[in-house]
Amino acid sequence: MFTGLIQALGTIHPLGEDQLQIACSDPKILQDLAIGDSVAVDGICLTVTTILSNGFTAAVSPETLDRTSLGYMEGNAHINLEPSLRVGSKLGGHFVTGHIDGIGYLEESVSTANAWEMSFTVPDARVSRYIVPKGSIAINGISLTVADCNATGTWFKVAVIPLTYAETNLRFLQPGGRVNLEGDVLGKYVEKFLRLGSNSTESVVSELEDMIASNGSDSITPSFLTEHGYL
Known part of the structure; x- marks a missing residue:
């Protein structure tokens, strides 16, 4: 999890198809960095695989290259860097996951x-x-x-x-x-809840129609309505 408040600039150097080297000497990035940590690189959540004296390396997947600008970057391109949010850190910006849309x-x-x-x-x-x-x-x-x-x-x-x-x-x-x-x-969760709510409503309506067709309207009892949130 990140906040969207950039801590430093770095430069990027491709190392084959699935590895990147990030050069950055800023202590805000390097002082507590460890292998396995997450760092947002131009907003992309990447995992540190090696610690270097002047930066780090990170692995990238084909999906990441396909969906982000990394697949188009040339060597020495400037990139924004933000280490992952730590417990007790100030919360500014907004919640950023590092999963590029x-x-x-x-x-x-x-x-x-x-x-x-x-x-x-x-x-x-x-x-x-x-x-x-x-x-x-x-x-x-x-x-x-x-x-x-x-x-x-x-x-x-x-x-x-x-x-x-x-x-x-x-x-x-x-x-x-x-x-x-x-x-x-937050918008993504709202969208999902609305979609699931719509599907749930359609399911209940379909069940009501089936019950009426099979048993008549008398089959719609108070207990059925309570079970489905109508009472």
Whole structure:
């Protein structure tokens, strides 16, 4: 579990098809790092496999390469880093799992008096379904708030404060550049509960219809209604 508050920048160096080397000398990342720990690398939860003097290595799966920007990165690309949340740590940002939903693309980045207004396109429905006005979203692991979006979530805008822009890899992003997106996990649970609730209702209605067809309306007893939450 992460918060979306980036702790440091690093650079990435592919080591074959299933290993990455992450270079970072920042003590906020390295001081307590151990083999088996989780680190968010551009928002992707990866497991540390080796500790190095100036960073660490991590394993990547074909699924991770397919769903995230890692499969498109070149050597020495800048990446955002955040160690996993520890018990007793301050809670800022929002709950970020490090499980990327899909990729988005920078449309434009405009400097204003107080922020960088960045807009993105989201062709992947696995992501766009969770984008709502004023909702939380993780962009390359950065906890941000959706300032505006269209009805389908295939386009949205965020306002990035100067501090976040300066200390993350958003400042290197060019129009058309890929970003990793993770929707708010709370929205995913709400969606599932609503879907299960709908299916449950349809099941009860079907059972009621079958009972009436077989035994008449007298078969709908108070005990049946109580059992299914109607009394």
